[in-house]
Structure formats: C-alpha cells, structure tokens
Amino acid sequence: MTTRTLNETIERSSRAFAAAALAALGVMLPGCGNDSSATPPDSPPAECTGGVLEADLQAEPLSGPGVDPATGELLPPPEGSSYTVSATFGVPRPGDAVREKYVQYFGAIQAQLASQPGLLAIQLGQSPSCGSGRTLAVWSSTEAMYEFVMSPAHLAAMDAVNELLEPNYVVTHWEAASADEVTLEEGVRRIQASEARAR
Template sequence: MSVARITAGVSLATLFLSINACGGDSDPSEGEPPKRSVEELASCDESDFLNDMPWSGTAIDPETGELKGPLPAGYMIATTVGWPMPEHRQEMIQETIESIGVAFTYPGILAASFGNSVRCGSGRSISIWSDSASMVGWASSKDHRDYVPLVVTHTYGWETTHWAGTELERLPTFDEAREHLDAARAKQ
C-alpha cells in the first residue's frame, strides 16, 4: 500500500470519528435526527475546518507538499462534500478508506486532499485529474459506482461538482471548492 493510500485512509478515518450535524444539538440516539437540506448543511460555518490530509499524489512533491511542476493543460478538478450519519460512521470509515485507496490507483489522478469540519459534520475532498476522460473513467468505474449507494444511504446529504482547471502552477483551495459547489447548487 502506498504512502498516499495509507495517509488518505488514516485521515479519512479521523474525518469521520467525531461527526455531528451542523448545530450539534441533536443526539441520534434520541430518535430520528432532524432532516436538513443540502443547502442548510452547506450553509454551516466551517470555521473549524481542518485540512487533515494535505495534498498527495504523483503531481505533489512529498517533501514540500507543493506541486512538482505545472499541471497539464486540460486538467480537471473534482470536489465532494458529505455529511455522514453518526450511526453509519464506522462503515463509512472503512468504505471511504477503501474507495480512496482504489482511486489513487486509477490512471490520471494527479493529486487529492481531504479535510473536515467537526462542528458541521462535513467531510470534503478535492482531486485533480489529468483530463476529463480520466476523471470520468474513475466516476463511471465499478469501484466508484459500488461506493455511491452507500454515500446516498449513509449521509444526511452530499454533493459533488467538477470544473476545468486553469491555474497551471497553483493548487485549488477548499474555499474555491465551496464556491464551485455553491454555484452548481444555485443552478439546480
């Protein structure tokens, strides 16, 4: 198992260990947790956001955590955010670790980073792909398709989007990822 896969697994396990829904005032053991829309979940102030898995992958210098060189023209950025249900936390940890490990073996993945907000109960990812075909190849793969139903049934909500990268010498930020998710949600 590569260092990137191990790091991703440890970080994602940390990410799901102490998740509460935004507001943190409901105890899932006291009945059905409150229903929230993705808009409500996404509006939570992630001021405690922790980028607990800095960038890793073939495009990243492991010594500095920065880009080794310019990203290829035509690269794609994908981002996802989800709000796991506490009662499914352990299963989500295991399945997420496995899914991330597999994603790092797919052709075209250049880098990925993960983080979370305990206050909001959110887990976020950003991945960089060499081109659209690589990104779509992962998204349409059996490995990814097998993971998606779990996300649908084991989270309060989740959303994802992607866009063409234009900054060849700078990594995207989680703030930029939030902006892209907000814009995609507004178009729905």
C-alpha cells in the first residue's frame, strides 16, 4: 500500500510527487537490459522500503543553481526563510514495456527539471539490490514545487505512475531552515515517520 502523509494537500498530490521518483529511476533503468546481473529483482525484498536506507545506495552529489560550485555544498537559505525539500522512493515494475514507457516520461521530466524555476538542487540515488530509486529536490518555496507538480511533463508522468512503479512508492516534503536538513538520510527519516503515522 502506498504511504501518504496525513496532510490533506500532500495526500491529494502524493501520486503526483511519486512521478518525480521516475527521475531517480532514470539512473538505473538504462542499465536494466537482458543481462541478469543488471536486472533488479522482479519483486523488491521486504526490507526495500522508503523508510529504510539501502545499504548499497549509490547517490550523485547535489547539483543545481543552489549548490556552491567551489564546495559542492547547498547554499544556506536567505536569512529568516527556509527551503522546501521533497523526497521520493520508488521501485519500477519489471518488464520491457515499462522500460519503454519510462524512457518516454523520463525524457520529458528531465527536460522540464533542467529549466524549472525555483528548483535549487536535486540529488538522485539508486540501489542495485532493491532496484529502487530515490530523489531529493530542494525548492525555493512550496509554490515553486507545486508549479513543477502541475507542469505538463509531470502531469503526464503522474497519470502513468501506477503502471510504472510498484505500489510501495513513497513521497514526502518538509521545510528546512538549514542545509543540514537536506540529505537523503533525512528524507529516509521523514518517510519513515510518515509511514509510522499512516499505520
């Protein structure tokens, strides 16, 4: 069952945010061909959930206009303000048809994210053992995040999420006043807390 946060607004849009998990899966799906060693499991192991950090998670560094190019660190938010951070977790459904559809949707989302106003940084990660992908996105505001959610590329992917991802996809977002609260580990902790509230 899909974990959703208790906030009604998030609940209505969690399927939409889940489409952003497709971006993380782009790190992994191109390598999932007929080579059985590269193919994720047909069904993810029970411990492969949004609230458990994968031991073999491979993550790119944060990148984007909000990252200091000299240090690779996220720049602090303007004084007295905060970032909106979204985190996703998803596992693609098996099969060539899924991969073909995924490539179509991922290309459109990737192009949208490249020029999306308000997107300050993004981090993608994937786990070979779980066949899972994670995203961490940093937004200048909640409004900026929702502008992406309502973009044509994202709306199209949103409609296809249940075809492309296993039903254990998870999404959450939070406000972060410091860069210390913007990590994949913090995303896992927030997802774990939302899963606990949903029980």
